[in-house]
Amino acid sequence: GAVFSVRMRASQESMHISGGERLAEEERVREIAHSLIERALTHERGGPDSIHLTIDKMDRSDIQSIAALPISTIPVRDVHEGYAAAQRKLVEAGIPSAIAAHAIDLLKKGPGPQGTVMRGAVLMDVQTGERLEPDIARGVRVSRFDWKEETLRSWMDEVSSFGFNRSRIWEAIALASKVAAAPGVLAEICWSDDPSYVTGYVSSPSLGYVRIPHLKEKGDPVGGRIFFVDRQQTDISTLIHYLEKQAVWIDQ
Numbered sequence: 001g002a003v004f005s006v007r008m009r010a011s012q013e014s015m016h017i018s019g020g021e022r023l024a025e026e027e028r029v030r031e032i033a034h035s036l037i038e039r040a041l042t043h044e045r046g047g048p049d050s051i052h053l054t055i056d057k058m059d060r061s062d063i064q065s066i067a068a069l070p071i072s073t074i075p076v077r078d079v080h081e082g083y084a085a086a087q088r089k090l091v092e093a094g095i096p097s098a099i100a101a102h103a104i105d106l107l108k109k110g111p112g113p114q115g116t117v118m119r120g121a122v123l124m125d126v127q128t129g130e131r132l133e134p135d136i137a138r139g140v141r142v143s144r145f146d147w148k149e150e151t152l153r154s155w156m157d158e159v160s161s162f163g164f165n166r167s168r169i170w171e172a173i174a175l176a177s178k179v180a181a182a183p184g185v186l187a188e189i190c191w192s193d194d195p196s197y198v199t200g201y202v203s204s205p206s207l208g209y210v211r212i213p214h215l216k217e218k219g220d221p222v223g224g225r226i227f228f229v230d231r232q233q234t235d236i237s238t239l240i241h242y243l244e245k246q247a248v249w250i251d252q
């Protein structure tokens, strides 16, 4: 059978409130479309005004296969320890200390115009700290990635005792794994814009996916993602094409 890309985004008063996407074998498209619509309708910020569902048939040979990043957790007690841990890990991943600090500050104050949240990620030049995304209000949206169903099932069995089997976590790991495999990306830092969710992570090919339980205070609606880009290893249009368009499955 065919494989389909199934994508959902929902908005309320023209603000993005929820989104998600899956790669689905043909026989699971209906079920997956349902679960994405269900997610939009039961969003904690209330019902959406608009839900967009996009289903595109894929060519199987166009799907790149990658491995999931291994997970670890740094047991910090508060945001101060959290930011220190994030800073340390970014430096370990090869990010210059001043650039790492600049990135953490940018996520704290909101990387969009006037401190707003962006739908996409910031691309930060690892040498200069300069922002490389063509539209700095929108950022770059990572799209077209998923777990292969069997791989997700066996991964969930392995990690269930740690409580990692929530969709927010496995989606974040899938995204971070795609980003870690991107041309010219040295590392990523992320925490959610969901006011009730304070865990974030730093990830890179060598670090894996490092969870940090406190990267903001509860109630804070500001968050986002920053990818650190080495321009000597990639040109920006190749990178953006990979992030937005290249279909990737985690099947290892």
Ligand code: PML
Pocket (backbone or CB within 6 Å): 168, 169, 172, 190, 191, 192, 193, 194, 199, 200, 201, 211
């Ligand atoms: C986790 O490992 O707990 C997920 C952290 C990132 C969540 C990002 C998001 O949901 O926006």
